[in-house]
Amino acid sequence: MTVTANVIEAVHEDLVSMIRRTKAMPILVRLAWHDCGDYDARLGTGGANGSIRFEKEMQHGGNAGLPGALNLLKPIKEKHPGIGWADLIQYASVLSIEVAGGPKIPLKFGRIDAQSENDVPPEGRLPGGGPPFHKAEGEHPNAPADDPDSAPAHLRRVFYRMGFNDQEIVALSGAHTIGRAFKFRSGFGAGEEGTKFTNRVQGVTKGGSSWTEEWLKFDNTYYTILIDPNADPELLKLPTDKALMEDPEFNKYVQVYAKDQNKFFEDYIKAHLKLSELGAKWDPPGGFRP
Numbered sequence: 001m002t003v004t005a006n007v008i009e010a011v012h013e014d015l016v017s018m019i020r021r022t023k024a025m026p027i028l029v030r031l032a033w034h035d036c037g038d039y040d041a042r043l044g045t046g047g048a049n050g051s052i053r054f055e056k057e058m059q060h061g062g063n064a065g066l067p068g069a070l071n072l073l074k075p076i077k078e079k080h081p082g083i084g085w086a087d088l089i090q091y092a093s094v095l096s097i098e099v100a101g102g103p104k105i106p107l108k109f110g111r112i113d114a115q116s117e118n119d120v121p122p123e124g125r126l127p128g129g130g131p132p133f134h135k136a137e138g139e140h141p142n143a144p145a146d147d148p149d150s151a152p153a154h155l156r157r158v159f160y161r162m163g164f165n166d167q168e169i170v171a172l173s174g175a176h177t178i179g180r181a182f183k184f185r186s187g188f189g190a191g192e193e194g195t196k197f198t199n200r201v202q203g204v205t206k207g208g209s210s211w212t213e214e215w216l217k218f219d220n221t222y223y224t225i226l227i228d229p230n231a232d233p234e235l236l237k238l239p240t241d242k243a244l245m246e247d248p249e250f251n252k253y254v255q256v257y258a259k260d261q262n263k264f265f266e267d268y269i270k271a272h273l274k275l276s277e278l279g280a281k282w283d284p285p286g287g288f289r290p
């Protein structure tokens with residue numbers, strides 16, 4: 001079954017209205033990133049194949065909270081069987097970024113779905129937010145040596161394995177301009193009590209800590225807050241976020257994106273498209289843009 005431009009148009013309408021109604025932009029972006037982020041470029045396993053819909057992958061510790069995002073997509077998938085899971089998950093993510101005021105990302109379609117739990121890669125490929133950092137499963141030969149305390153080394157081990165470079169690591173981390181971390185999911189951020197920034201949005205899951213004040217708006221404030229030593233202490237900075245400031249090579253790009261939102265958007269689009277295509281196999285071959 002090849003997805004058609006007509007199906008994509010109909011799905012667009014349903015996704016945008018669901019996203020506006022639920023304000024679930026952050027968790028939909030996270031769902032899509034976790035579907036891709038288990039890619040191993042050398043082994044050619046994992047990637048944007050919809051395998052996150054399988055219980056076996058959902059149960060990986062790093063995916064806590066994501067079943068809720070998948071449930072939002074299930075009725076849309078049932079109504080539009082002509083779009084595959086992998087495409088639907090990635091489409092929900094780019095439309096979420098657009099609804100949140102971020103750039104329009106020209107997604108390619110036609111990903112072939114993983115067919116069974118046998119396609120679920122081993123747990124441990126996603127990055128951790130703080131020490132002790134796990135040894136990233138399936139590491140890249142050029143990645144720095146394993147160091148359970150070093151956040152920059154951990155980020156490089158995980159993202160080099162997917163085929164990304166330092167600039168792309170910094171650009172992709174900018175997705176934390178939206179969303180929250182919850183103590184009861186990842187162990188980071190506030191619990192149900194929330195913060196003055198997370199509590200002021202009604203009609204969403206209660207609590208958590210956000211990286212930015214306007215955490216449903218996609219802009220470059222992730223970086224402006226990162227470089228601000230007087231940032232409100234209720235805003236979240238994970239050890240892996242701080243690593244982008246502390247490591248000189250990462251820091252160069254943080255400075256650029258903090259000053260120039262257009263440059264951030266331009267680089268974010270490219271890095272996000274690459275992320276959304278990791279390991280994908282396509283029907284029609286090479287995929288297509290409607």
Ligand code: HEM
Pocket residue numbers: 025026027029030033064065127128129130155172173175176178179180181182183185186187188238240
């Ligand atoms: C650089 C390494 C990364 C680490 C260590 C990391 C870690 C985390 C953690 C711990 C959370 C909180 C989850 C929770 O408690 O529910 C989170 C949330 C989030 N992450 Fe990341 N992340 C990384 C990269 C990315 C990337 C590349 C993207 C997308 C391109 C992304 C998008 C998000 C979003 C949108 C949320 C908010 C989800 C929500 O509000 O429910 N992250 N991340």
